[in-house]
Amino acid sequence: MKVLVTGATGNTGRHVVRGLLExxxxxxxxxxxxxxxxGGDVVRGDITDPAEAAEGVDAVYFLWPFYSAEGIDKAVKPFKDKKIVYLSSVAAEDGGFWGEVEQAIIGVTDDWTFLRVTGLATNTLGWVEQAKTGTVRAPYGQAKRSLVHEKDxxxxxxxAFTEDHAQQIYLVTGPEALSQAEQVKIIGDxxxxxxxxxxxxxxxxRAHLGEEFAASALPYWASLVDEPEPVSLDxxxxxxHPARPFDDWARERFS
Ligand SMILES: NC(=O)c1ccc[n+]([C@@H]2O[C@H](COP(=O)([O-])OP(=O)(O)OC[C@H]3O[C@@H](n4cnc5c(N)ncnc54)[C@H](OP(=O)(O)O)[C@@H]3O)[C@@H](O)[C@H]2O)c1
Known part of the structure; x- marks a missing residue:
């Protein structure tokens, strides 16, 4: 099987490449x-126009690194009838652009698998410089997230590439929901x-995050104060193997 990995330089993609090569x-x-x-055989290109990279592959690890589904039909068309494993979000449950991307994928192939992530542990890397000073200043310290290790x-x-997981939607989370304040303490440890x-x-x-990201992130984090992100056994x-805990992730990164 020949697999195209998009987002191969990113947090999850680099591990997908390594694991498949192994x-x-x-x-x-x-x-x-x-x-x-x-690693792998390299095609230079853009995910918004992947026709050349898609030629001759059987499957794709698909990322859509934007906050809108505009352009998605052109991006998925070259993967017609191929296996598509899409790094999605739990937010797709409520539709939005995540849901639109999933629907576009369903429109081109029956062989899709959706990995709906709550939050990646790597999101917390944005706090590290502050953490080194002893204080992290950010909103909603009591928002509880089930951050998942990128290797999981x-x-x-x-x-999903090596076994049959066609038409499966998985909720991909860490093993527990920790408040953001707890995550920062673990990073400190x-x-x-x-x-x-x-x-x-x-x-x-809002000024720090930028209007576009803040508009979706702040209400979401606010909601997680009373209703933590779910924890899944998928x-x-x-x-x-069990999902890797956040303190393992932090120790791997910083110790
Ligand atoms: N972060 C989360 O908590 C979270 C939660 C749910 C879902 N997701 C999904 O996971 C995806 C990955 O998130 P991440 O934060 O871990 O980012 P990431 O994968 O570490 O970085 C984004 C990747 O996409 C590539 N990329 C960006 N724009 C591109 C373009 N126009 N054409 C081709 N490649 C492009 C980047 O390549 P370069 O090296 O060229 O920049 C990089 O490899 C997000 O896009 C999102 O859809 C994330």
Whole structure:
């Protein structure tokens, strides 16, 4: 099987490439900068126009790294009747652009698998410079998230390519929901220093995050104060190993 990996330079894609190569699969990567390619046979291109990269492949690890579904039909058309494993979001449950991307994929193939992630542990990398100063200032410290290790997402994708997971929607999460303040404390433990959370006023957070991202992220985080992100057993069911805890992720990164 020849698998095209999009987002191959990114958090999950690099592990998908490595895992597939380790299993002896034929891997092609679609990258904007070939110098950053993590391996496999390299096609320079853009995910909005992947026709050349899609030629001759049987399957694709598909990322849609935008906040709108505009242009999705052109991007999925070259994968007609191929296997598509899409890194989606739990937000697709409520439709939105995530749902539109999923529907576009369903429109071109019956062999799709959706990996609906709650949040990637790598999102917390944005706090690291602040953490080194001993304080992280950000909004909604009591929002509870079930952050997932990027290697677990990759393990799910590899299973989806190597076994039959057609038309399956998986909820891909870490093993527990931790408040953002708890996540920061764990990062501090891994860095070997106490780090405290300081609640950031929303106006300041909006300016810091940018209007477009803040408009979706802030209400979502607010909702997680009373209703934590779900914790799913799909990683364990599909991969045969439990989801990796956030403190393992933090220790791997910072210790
Ligand atoms: N972060 C989360 O918590 C979360 C939750 C749910 C779903 N997701 C989904 O997961 C995806 C990956 O998120 P991430 O934060 O881990 O990012 P990432 O995969 O680390 O980075 C984005 C990847 O997409 C590539 N890329 C960006 N624009 C591209 C374009 N126009 N054409 C081709 N490649 C392009 C980047 O390549 P370059 O090296 O060229 O920049 C990079 O490899 C998101 O797009 C989102 O759809 C994320």
């Amino acid at each position: 299993r002896g699969e034929d891997v092609r990567v679609l990258v904007r900068d070939p110098a950053k390619a993590p 997402v990759a393990d799910m994708a590899i299973e 891994a860095l070997g220093k106490p780090v405290r959370w300081e609640e950031q006023p929303l106006g300041e957070a 990683v364990a069911k599909v991969t045969g």
